[in-house]
Amino acid sequence: MTARLASALTRTLAGAARMLPADRRPWAEALQAEADQIPVGRPRLAWLAGGFWLIAKEGGMARKIGYWTGAAAIAAAAAWVVWLSWRAAGPADPESVTDRVRVLVGAGALASLPWVARRRGLFGPVADSGVARLVRIGGCAAICVMGLGIVRVDRHAGINGVVGSGHFSWLRETAGLAILIGVFAVPVVLKARLPRTEPEASWLTVMVIGVGALVLVPMQAFAVGLAALVFAATSRRSAVTVASWTVGLTASLPTAIAACVLPFVLGNLYSAMVIVALVATVTAGCAGAVAARLMPEAGSPDELHAARIRQGTYSGAISGTIGGLASAAFSPILGEMIILGLLAGLVGGVLGASITAPRTARAAAGDLSALEPDLQ
Amino acid sequence: MAPRVKLSAQTLAVLRALVAEPSRWRYGYDLASETGLKSGSLYPILVRLADRKLVEAHWEEEQPAGRPRRHMYRLTDDGLAAASAALAAQPGASPTAAPAAVRRLAGESS
Numbered sequence: 223m224t225a226r227l228a229s230a231l232t233r234t235l236a237g238a239a240r241m242l243p244a245d246r247r248p249w250a251e252a253l254q255a256e257a258d259q260i261p262v263g264r265p266r267l268a269w270l271a272g273g274f275w276l277i278a279k280e281g282g283m284a285r286k287i288g289y290w291t292g293a294a295a296i297a298a299a300a301a302w303v304v305w306l307s308w309r310a311a312g313p314a315d316p317e318s319v320t321d322r323v324r325v326l327v328g329a330g331a332l333a334s335l336p337w338v339a340r341r342r343g344l345f346g347p348v349a350d351s352g353v354a355r356l357v358r359i360g361g362c363a364a365i366c367v368m369g370l371g372i373v374r375v376d377r378h379a380g381i382n383g384v385v386g387s388g389h390f391s392w393l394r395e396t397a398g399l400a401i402l403i404g405v406f407a408v409p410v411v412l413k414a415r416l417p418r419t420e421p422e423a424s425w426l427t428v429m430v431i432g433v434g435a436l437v438l439v440p441m442q443a444f445a446v447g448l449a450a451l452v453f454a455a456t457s458r459r460s461a462v463t464v465a466s467w468t469v470g471l472t473a474s475l476p477t478a479i480a481a482c483v484l485p486f487v488l489g490n491l492y493s494a495m496v497i498v499a500l501v502a503t504v505t506a507g508c509a510g511a512v513a514a515r516l517m518p519e520a521g522s523p524d525e526l527h528a529a530r531i532r533q534g535t536y537s538g539a540i541s542g543t544i545g546g547l548a549s550a551a552f553s554p555i556l557g558e559m560i561i562l563g564l565l566a567g568l569v570g571g572v573l574g575a576s577i578t579a580p581r582t583a584r585a586a587a588g589d590l591s592a593l594e595p596d597l598q
Numbered sequence: 599m600a601p602r603v604k605l606s607a608q609t610l611a612v613l614r615a616l617v618a619e620p621s622r623w624r625y626g627y628d629l630a631s632e633t634g635l636k637s638g639s640l641y642p643i644l645v646r647l648a649d650r651k652l653v654e655a656h657w658e659e660e661q662p663a664g665r666p667r668r669h670m671y672r673l674t675d676d677g678l679a680a681a682s683a684a685l686a687a688q689p690g691a692s693p694t695a696a697p698a699a700v701r702r703l704a705g706e707s708s
Contacts, residue, residue, distance in 0.1 A: 253637055
């Protein structure tokens with residue numbers, strides 16, 4: 223019995239070793255090659271079991287299994303939301319097509335964006351850090367929650383309800399998507415046409431255009447944009463540092479907590495939303511300032527300044543977006559906070575980073591001047 | 599002052615076994631028997647040491663009769679210096695450790 227089990231383990235180990243990177247495979251093969259020399263029985267089984275531990279450790283299996291389990295859960299959640307949207311909206315509801323398209327487009331973006339853009343590497347594969355994996359899974363979950371929100375609103379609105387989305391229009395949907403693509407293209411165009419533009423000015427321009435676009439685009443185009451942002455920000459080519467992610471995630475907590483508590487404490491949705499947006503701006507400002515300070519000193523002062531503004535803005539946007547998404551998921555403030563959170567985060571991030579970046583640059587110069595006597 | 603560096607007891611046991619006969623090629627089960635370590639502990643330690651070029655590894659060239667070829671290990675010159683320093687830095691050993699060499703080893707214990 224033990225011999226059979228050992229034989230099965232050996233075969234399984236050989237198969238599992240193929241999942242290891244090429245430079246790690248010989249170690250698993252070495253362990254397996256020596257198994258025959260180990261006394262039959264428990265010692266040999268223990269030796270082979272150690273091989274599985276080696277593969278799990280060297281192949282980062284725990285992290286991969288966690289990530290793919292999360293991805294499978296997201297796929298199941300997206301399918302569930304699509305099913306709910308079909309169940310919630312009756313055929314007599316004139317807005318049901320719009321609602322279904324919204325949900326389907328959101329789920330389709332989650333499924334197709336990484337695959338479509340994989341070859342260019344813009345949206346995937348995921349960066350090799352736990353924070354990036356966590357954010358990617360969390361961001362996709364938030365988009366599913368948006369879908370649930372759409373279904374919920376539709377269910378409560380009823381036939382010809384006041385909280386509706388209007389009749390489906392290809393023209394409106396296509397125009398919305400085009401506007402969104404235009405917003406994403408703004409930073410690229412600015413950089414190409416006006417390379418000497420101050421980073422603060424570039425980001426503020428993007429924000430102003432973004433505000434207009436977010437008001438105009440339909441929800442499903444926004445879902446596609448959000449999915450694209452999540453995949454791009456967490457891909458291997460992403461410029462967001464782990465420090466910016468961590469600071470942004472941490473700073474999103476006060477906004478999320480405020481959004482969950484204030485509507486019940488104040489009893490007024492709009493007052494609560496204003497205060498939550500202010501909290502999001504302030505915390506994003508702090509995140510931007512901290513992320514800018516954490517940027518390691520490298521390159522010329524101008525490059526360092528631009529890099530600090532960039533990381534501060536990323537961190538603020540992460541803080542505001544996640545705070546807004548959490549608000550939409552856990553409190554009665556729905557939808558609006560997703561957009562408000564992102565914008566508040568961008569504004570706060572740019573301001574916080576702008577305040578900190580010159581100061582730290584001066585501080586760095588001061589530190590160097592303090593060393594001068596030693597160099598003389 | 600150099601920071602205090604702690605190596606795990608398992609890593610030190612592997613280093614002690616390899617330092618004992620530095621020119622001899624050792625194999626996994628041999629090292630496991632001497633150190634009392636399980637394969638799941640021993641091999642990750644060897645992987646880390648090899649990553650830092652402190653241990654060299656190669657497969658037996660000849661196919662022996664009756665058993666598969668073994669993967670063999672021994673300390674490199676750098677590895678011998680680093681391991682000697684790490685073992686010397688342990689409590690009860692003579693205080694002649696080279697801190698830089700000890701720090702180089704420390705990466706694998708974290």
